[in-house]
Amino acid sequence: MIGSLWNVIWNSVFSGSFWYPLAFVCLSLGVLIPAVLVALSRNMVHAALWLLPCLVSVAGLYLMLGAELLAGIQILVYCGGIVVLILFAVMLTHGLGDPDVRVHNQQLLWGVVAAMAVAGVVLRLLSQEIWQSGPPVAVSEVTGRLADALLGPYVLAFEVVSVILLAALIGSIVIARGDAAPEPGADDSDAEAGE
Amino acid sequence: MNEPMVIPIQAYLIVSTLLFAIGLMAVLTRRNAIAVLMGIELMLNAANINFVVFWRYGGGQGMEGLVFAITVIALAAAEAAIALAIILNVYRRFKTVNVDQINLMRG
Numbered sequence: 001m002i003g004s005l006w007n008v009i010w011n012s013v014f015s016g017s018f019w020y021p022l023a024f025v026c027l028s029l030g031v032l033i034p035a036v037l038v039a040l041s042r043n044m045v046h047a048a049l050w051l052l053p054c055l056v057s058v059a060g061l062y063l064m065l066g067a068e069l070l071a072g073i074q075i076l077v078y079c080g081g082i083v084v085l086i087l088f089a090v091m092l093t094h095g096l097g098d099p100d101v102r103v104h105n106q107q108l109l110w111g112v113v114a115a116m117a118v119a120g121v122v123l124r125l126l127s128q129e130i131w132q133s134g135p136p137v138a139v140s141e142v143t144g145r146l147a148d149a150l151l152g153p154y155v156l157a158f159e160v161v162s163v164i165l166l167a168a169l170i171g172s173i174v175i176a177r178g179d180a181a182p183e184p185g186a187d188d189s190d191a192e193a194g195e
Numbered sequence: 196m197n198e199p200m201v202i203p204i205q206a207y208l209i210v211s212t213l214l215f216a217i218g219l220m221a222v223l224t225r226r227n228a229i230a231v232l233m234g235i236e237l238m239l240n241a242a243n244i245n246f247v248v249f250w251r252y253g254g255g256q257g258m259e260g261l262v263f264a265i266t267v268i269a270l271a272a273a274e275a276a277i278a279l280a281i282i283l284n285v286y287r288r289f290k291t292v293n294v295d296q297i298n299l300m301r302g
Contacts, residue, residue: 024202028210035214038233039221051233058240061207065251070264077268082236082275089229089279093286104224105295111223119216126208136204136252142261149258150265157262161269168273176280178287 024064030057042103044090048083055079065136069143207248215241226293228282232275239271 034054041047055078062071104111150158214237221234243264250260286292289299 020201024206028206031210032213032217035217035237038230038237039217039225044227044229047230047233051236054237055240058244061210061244062247064202065207065247067247067251067261067264070247070261070268073265073268077272078236078240081272085275085279086229086233089282092283093229093292103226103230105226108224112220114223115216115220118219119212122212122215123209126205126212139251146258146261146265149262154262157266161266165269165273168277172276172280175277176283178284 020064023060027057027060027064030054031061045087048086048090051083051086052079055083066139066142069146204248204252207244211241211244211248214238214244226295228285228292228294228297229279231294232278232282235278236271236275239267243267 031054034050034052034057037050038047038054041050055074059071059074059079062068062074218234218237218241221237222231225231225234246260246264246267250258250264253260282292285297289297291297
């Protein structure tokens with residue numbers, strides 16, 4: 001119901017050959033410019049916050065491609081979970097912006113050269129004739145078909161991922177807790193790690 | 196979704212390539228381990244965009260692209276949790292999170 005209403009609004013207002021490329025250009029710039037700022041920002045909190053518009057724009061690209069469920073998951077998991085986790089980690093360590101501390105290592109030049117080389121090679125490959133694709137196929141009932149696929153032929157991958165998530169949850173708690181509190185009477189040579 | 200889509204597939208692929216290169220640059224050049232992790236997240240997002248693009252512009256019958264993308268997102272969440280826990284532990288041990296100062300195998 002809401003989906004069909006949305007389709008009507010979308011088709012009547014935003015269809016046509018003008019708005020769609022405009023939205024694509026805006027979302028692409030919204031992905032790439034914050035990504036550059038993530039890579040270059042001196043303040044770690046700013047870098048973590050610049051991750052947000054980048055990930056939201058990626059969710060917008062998913063919406064343009066017709067993967068609504070994936071856009072929702074992207075916003076929930078990345079923007080709501082991972083960015084907050086990264087912000088916590090930044091604040092628990094002393095990664096806050098200090099203008100005197102170098103934020104890039106000695107291989108800044110070679111790192112940029114390597115990244116540009118990778119981009120150049122891939123972009124050169126993308127200009128080949130083989131990538132001249134036709135128009136995208138029309139899709140419908142994406143979420144329902146995705147659910148059928150996840151709990152049908154790919155249920156093993158689904159279950160394995162859930163087990164991995166559980167293992168990662170327990171493992172991250174165990175690792176982040178650090179050394180257990182020293183037993184009374186024991187040698188407290190590692191007491192500096194206590195909470 | 197029957198709106199006219201006039202975006203060529205290469206436009207999406209160019210965006211994801213540039214995003215991957217930016218993430219690679221962050222991984223290779225940042226000193227802070229958390230910033231390296233952010234670069235990894237950018238690279239994972241670039242790969243995810245490719246999965247969805249090839250799902251949409253490909254055959255259109257199967258849902259493998261979206262299944263892969265969802266799996267990648269779940270594994271990225273697990274990886275971020277584990278990596279940040281390790282970074283916290285390293286910070287507790289070495290009092291730094293700069294990857295070029297963490298050069299001892301034993302704490």
